[in-house]
Amino acid sequence: EPEVTQTPSHQVTQMGQEVILRCVPISNHLYFYWYRQILGQKVEFLVSFYNNEISEKSEIFDDQFSVERPDGSNFTLKIRSTKLEDSAMYFCASTPFQDQPQHFGDGTRLSIL
Amino acid sequence: KNEVEQSPQNLTAQEGEFITINCSYSVGISALHWLQQHPGGGIVSLFMLSSGKKKHGRLIATINIQEKHSSLHITASHPRDSAVYICAAPYSGAGSYQLTFGKGTKLSVIP
Numbered sequence: 447e448p449e450v451t452q453t454p455s456h457q458v459t460q461m462g463q464e465v466i467l468r469c470v471p472i473s474n475h476l477y478f479y480w481y482r483q484i485l486g487q488k489v490e491f492l493v494s495f496y497n498n499e500i501s502e503k504s505e506i507f508d509d510q511f512s513v514e515r516p517d518g519s520n521f522t523l524k525i526r527s528t529k530l531e532d533s534a535m536y537f538c539a540s541t542p543f544q545d546q547p548q549h550f551g552d553g554t555r556l557s558i559l
Numbered sequence: 560k561n562e563v564e565q566s567p568q569n570l571t572a573q574e575g576e577f578i579t580i581n582c583s584y585s586v587g588i589s590a591l592h593w594l595q596q597h598p599g600g601g602i603v604s605l606f607m608l609s610s611g612k613k614k615h616g617r618l619i620a621t622i623n624i625q626e627k628h629s630s631l632h633i634t635a636s637h638p639r640d641s642a643v644y645i646c647a648a649p650y651s652g653a654g655s656y657q658l659t660f661g662k663g664t665k666l667s668v669i670p
Contacts, residue, residue, distance in 0.1 A: 477656075489602070489660040491650065502657040504650075535600055544656045545590065547604040555600075 448472040452538050452551035459528055460559055467523045467554045469538030478521045479539040479548060480513065482506070489537070495521065496544075525556075533558045561586040561648045565661035572668050578633040580664045582646035589649060591629050592658065593620050596643040605631070605644075636668045 451470045459465045471478050480492040493503045495513055512524045521540075525532055535555050539548040562585040572578050582591070590609040596602050606613050606620040608629070613620050617636075622629040633640055643663040650657040 481658075483600075488662045489645065489647075491657050491659065494657060502650075504657065537602060539602075547592065547607040548658075549604065550594075550602040552599075552601045 448549075450538055450540055450549050450551035452536075452554050454554060455552065456555045456557070458557045458559065461530055462527050465525050465528055465556065467525075467536050467538075467556070469521045469523075469540075469551055470519050471521055471538065471540030472542075472549055473519070475540035475542050475549070477501075477541045477544050478513075478515070479541075480523045481537040481539065482534040483537065483553075484531075484534045492523070492536075528556075528558045530558050532556060561588065561650055561659050563646060563648050563659055563661040565646055565664050567664060568662065569665045570667070572636050572666065574637060574668055574670050576636050576668075578636050578640075578666065578668075580631045580644050580646075580666070582629045582631070582661055584627050584629075584646075584648040586648075587624070587627070591622055592647040593629070593631050594645040594647060594660075596645060596663065598642065602645075633666075636666075638668045638670050641666055641668050 453468045478495045483489045491504050493507045494501045510526050514522050535553045537553045538551045541548045564583050566581050590607050593606040608622050617634045619632040643665050645663045647658040647660045650659045
Protein backbone atom coordinates (compact mmCIF):
# COMPACT_ATOMS: atom_id res chain seq x y z
CA GLU A 447 0.00 0.00 0.00
CA PRO A 448 1.35 3.48 -0.86
CA GLU A 449 2.75 5.42 2.07
CA VAL A 450 3.61 8.97 3.03
CA THR A 451 7.34 9.07 3.73
CA GLN A 452 9.12 11.65 5.85
CA THR A 453 12.83 12.37 6.16
CA PRO A 454 14.79 12.58 8.30
CA SER A 455 13.24 10.57 11.12
CA HIS A 456 15.21 12.62 13.66
CA GLN A 457 16.79 16.03 13.19
CA VAL A 458 18.96 17.76 15.76
CA THR A 459 19.65 21.45 15.12
CA GLN A 460 21.17 24.37 16.96
CA MET A 461 18.82 27.17 17.95
CA GLY A 462 18.72 29.88 15.30
CA GLN A 463 19.53 27.53 12.44
CA GLU A 464 17.24 26.87 9.53
CA VAL A 465 15.76 23.43 9.15
CA ILE A 466 13.89 21.76 6.28
CA LEU A 467 11.64 18.80 6.90
CA ARG A 468 10.81 16.70 3.88
CA CYS A 469 7.77 14.69 2.94
CA VAL A 470 6.84 12.60 -0.07
CA PRO A 471 3.03 12.37 -0.17
CA ILE A 472 1.18 9.54 -1.88
CA SER A 473 1.51 10.13 -5.60
CA ASN A 474 -2.11 10.75 -6.65
CA HIS A 475 -2.97 12.85 -3.60
CA LEU A 476 -3.78 16.52 -4.05
CA TYR A 477 -4.07 17.93 -0.52
CA PHE A 478 -1.14 18.12 1.84
CA TYR A 479 -0.86 18.97 5.52
CA TRP A 480 1.72 19.59 8.21
CA TYR A 481 1.00 18.97 11.90
CA ARG A 482 3.16 19.09 14.96
CA GLN A 483 3.03 17.40 18.35
CA ILE A 484 5.05 18.78 21.24
CA LEU A 485 6.06 15.98 23.61
CA GLY A 486 3.17 15.06 25.87
CA GLN A 487 0.73 17.40 24.13
CA LYS A 488 -1.96 17.02 21.51
CA VAL A 489 -1.44 17.11 17.78
CA GLU A 490 -1.78 20.62 16.33
CA PHE A 491 -2.57 21.69 12.79
CA LEU A 492 0.03 23.90 11.11
CA VAL A 493 -0.91 24.31 7.45
CA SER A 494 -2.76 22.81 4.51
CA PHE A 495 -1.64 23.11 0.90
CA TYR A 496 -3.46 22.60 -2.38
CA ASN A 497 -2.76 23.56 -5.97
CA ASN A 498 0.62 25.02 -5.06
CA GLU A 499 -0.66 27.38 -2.45
CA ILE A 500 -1.58 27.47 1.23
CA SER A 501 -5.30 26.87 1.74
CA GLU A 502 -5.46 27.17 5.54
CA LYS A 503 -2.93 27.91 8.27
CA SER A 504 -3.06 28.08 12.04
CA GLU A 505 -1.87 30.78 14.41
CA ILE A 506 1.25 28.71 15.01
CA PHE A 507 2.27 29.01 11.35
CA ASP A 508 3.93 32.41 11.55
CA ASP A 509 6.53 34.07 9.33
CA GLN A 510 9.20 31.68 10.56
CA PHE A 511 7.47 28.83 8.74
CA SER A 512 7.07 28.21 5.04
CA VAL A 513 5.97 25.32 2.87
CA GLU A 514 6.87 24.42 -0.65
CA ARG A 515 6.23 21.76 -3.23
CA PRO A 516 9.45 22.20 -5.19
CA ASP A 517 8.76 19.37 -7.64
CA GLY A 518 6.02 16.86 -8.36
CA SER A 519 6.78 14.64 -5.40
CA ASN A 520 8.28 16.50 -2.43
CA PHE A 521 6.46 18.68 0.09
CA THR A 522 8.69 20.57 2.50
CA LEU A 523 8.31 22.52 5.73
CA LYS A 524 11.00 25.11 6.42
CA ILE A 525 11.61 26.76 9.76
CA ARG A 526 13.83 29.78 9.18
CA SER A 527 15.35 30.47 12.58
CA THR A 528 14.55 27.68 15.00
CA LYS A 529 13.64 28.27 18.62
CA LEU A 530 13.74 25.86 21.54
CA GLU A 531 9.95 25.68 21.50
CA ASP A 532 10.01 24.33 17.94
CA SER A 533 11.18 21.00 19.36
CA ALA A 534 8.38 18.57 18.49
CA MET A 535 7.35 15.71 16.27
CA TYR A 536 6.28 17.01 12.86
CA PHE A 537 3.83 14.97 10.81
CA CYS A 538 3.04 15.29 7.14
CA ALA A 539 -0.27 14.00 5.77
CA SER A 540 -1.92 13.79 2.38
CA THR A 541 -5.32 12.96 0.96
CA PRO A 542 -6.74 12.64 -2.56
CA PHE A 543 -9.70 14.87 -1.76
CA GLN A 544 -10.38 17.17 1.18
CA ASP A 545 -13.28 15.08 2.44
CA GLN A 546 -11.28 11.83 2.56
CA PRO A 547 -9.26 10.38 5.46
CA GLN A 548 -5.73 11.70 5.71
CA HIS A 549 -2.71 9.43 5.39
CA PHE A 550 0.08 10.30 7.81
CA GLY A 551 3.81 9.84 7.61
CA ASP A 552 5.75 8.43 10.56
CA GLY A 553 6.93 11.89 11.56
CA THR A 554 10.20 13.75 11.99
CA ARG A 555 11.36 14.31 15.54
CA LEU A 556 12.94 17.78 15.64
CA SER A 557 15.21 18.55 18.58
CA ILE A 558 16.46 22.13 18.99
CA LEU A 559 19.51 22.57 21.22
CA LYS B 560 -13.32 27.37 16.87
CA ASN B 561 -14.10 23.76 17.61
CA GLU B 562 -13.22 22.37 21.01
CA VAL B 563 -12.69 18.62 21.11
CA GLU B 564 -12.88 16.74 24.39
CA GLN B 565 -12.12 13.07 24.92
CA SER B 566 -12.71 10.74 27.81
CA PRO B 567 -11.24 8.93 29.51
CA GLN B 568 -7.66 10.18 29.26
CA ASN B 569 -6.27 6.83 30.33
CA LEU B 570 -7.85 3.41 30.14
CA THR B 571 -6.54 0.05 31.27
CA ALA B 572 -8.44 -3.05 30.25
CA GLN B 573 -8.07 -6.78 30.51
CA GLU B 574 -7.70 -8.68 27.27
CA GLY B 575 -11.12 -9.51 25.86
CA GLU B 576 -12.93 -6.56 27.41
CA PHE B 577 -15.25 -4.27 25.45
CA ILE B 578 -13.85 -0.74 25.34
CA THR B 579 -15.53 2.59 24.75
CA ILE B 580 -13.80 5.92 24.17
CA ASN B 581 -15.89 9.07 23.97
CA CYS B 582 -15.44 12.29 22.05
CA SER B 583 -17.48 15.48 22.10
CA TYR B 584 -17.06 18.62 20.05
CA SER B 585 -18.52 22.10 20.27
CA VAL B 586 -19.18 23.21 16.67
CA GLY B 587 -21.25 21.39 14.06
CA ILE B 588 -19.09 19.50 11.58
CA SER B 589 -19.15 17.65 8.28
CA ALA B 590 -17.16 14.65 9.54
CA LEU B 591 -15.23 13.42 12.54
CA HIS B 592 -11.94 11.52 12.44
CA TRP B 593 -10.69 8.75 14.70
CA LEU B 594 -6.96 8.15 14.64
CA GLN B 595 -4.60 5.71 16.32
CA GLN B 596 -1.14 6.76 17.47
CA HIS B 597 1.29 3.90 17.98
CA PRO B 598 3.79 3.83 20.86
CA GLY B 599 6.51 4.75 18.33
CA GLY B 600 4.58 7.91 17.41
CA GLY B 601 3.16 7.04 13.99
CA ILE B 602 -0.46 8.03 13.28
CA VAL B 603 -2.99 5.94 11.38
CA SER B 604 -6.45 7.07 10.32
CA LEU B 605 -9.07 4.62 11.57
CA PHE B 606 -12.37 6.21 10.60
CA MET B 607 -13.83 9.32 9.08
CA LEU B 608 -17.56 9.48 9.65
CA SER B 609 -20.30 11.99 9.16
CA SER B 610 -23.32 10.01 10.37
CA GLY B 611 -24.40 6.73 11.90
CA LYS B 612 -21.91 3.97 12.41
CA LYS B 613 -18.85 2.47 10.73
CA LYS B 614 -17.18 -0.86 11.47
CA HIS B 615 -13.74 -2.17 10.63
CA GLY B 616 -12.84 -5.50 12.13
CA ARG B 617 -13.20 -5.21 15.90
CA LEU B 618 -13.45 -1.43 15.80
CA ILE B 619 -16.77 0.39 15.64
CA ALA B 620 -17.24 4.16 15.47
CA THR B 621 -20.55 5.92 16.00
CA ILE B 622 -21.54 9.56 15.76
CA ASN B 623 -24.56 11.56 16.87
CA ILE B 624 -24.47 14.82 14.92
CA GLN B 625 -27.29 16.43 16.92
CA GLU B 626 -25.57 15.75 20.24
CA LYS B 627 -22.07 16.51 18.85
CA HIS B 628 -20.78 13.25 20.25
CA SER B 629 -18.90 10.25 18.90
CA SER B 630 -17.73 6.98 20.39
CA LEU B 631 -15.07 4.49 19.42
CA HIS B 632 -15.66 0.92 20.54
CA ILE B 633 -13.24 -1.97 20.52
CA THR B 634 -14.71 -5.44 20.89
CA ALA B 635 -12.67 -8.34 22.30
CA SER B 636 -9.71 -6.08 23.08
CA HIS B 637 -6.19 -7.41 22.58
CA PRO B 638 -2.79 -6.21 23.82
CA ARG B 639 -1.94 -5.11 20.27
CA ASP B 640 -4.78 -2.56 20.57
CA SER B 641 -2.64 -0.69 23.13
CA ALA B 642 -2.13 2.78 21.66
CA VAL B 643 -3.36 6.34 21.96
CA TYR B 644 -6.71 6.92 20.28
CA ILE B 645 -7.39 10.44 19.08
CA CYS B 646 -10.49 12.09 17.73
CA ALA B 647 -10.27 15.14 15.51
CA ALA B 648 -12.85 17.53 14.10
CA PRO B 649 -12.76 20.36 11.59
CA TYR B 650 -11.43 23.50 13.27
CA SER B 651 -14.15 25.87 12.08
CA GLY B 652 -17.02 23.46 11.74
CA ALA B 653 -18.57 22.28 8.51
CA GLY B 654 -16.69 23.48 5.44
CA SER B 655 -13.30 23.58 7.15
CA TYR B 656 -10.91 20.69 6.76
CA GLN B 657 -8.26 22.00 9.12
CA LEU B 658 -8.39 19.53 11.99
CA THR B 659 -8.40 20.23 15.69
CA PHE B 660 -7.43 17.26 17.83
CA GLY B 661 -8.45 15.88 21.17
CA LYS B 662 -5.79 15.12 23.76
CA GLY B 663 -6.11 11.41 23.10
CA THR B 664 -7.03 8.39 25.17
CA LYS B 665 -4.14 6.16 26.15
CA LEU B 666 -5.34 2.55 26.09
CA SER B 667 -3.40 -0.26 27.70
CA VAL B 668 -4.73 -3.79 27.25
CA ILE B 669 -3.26 -6.29 29.68
CA PRO B 670 -3.00 -9.99 28.76
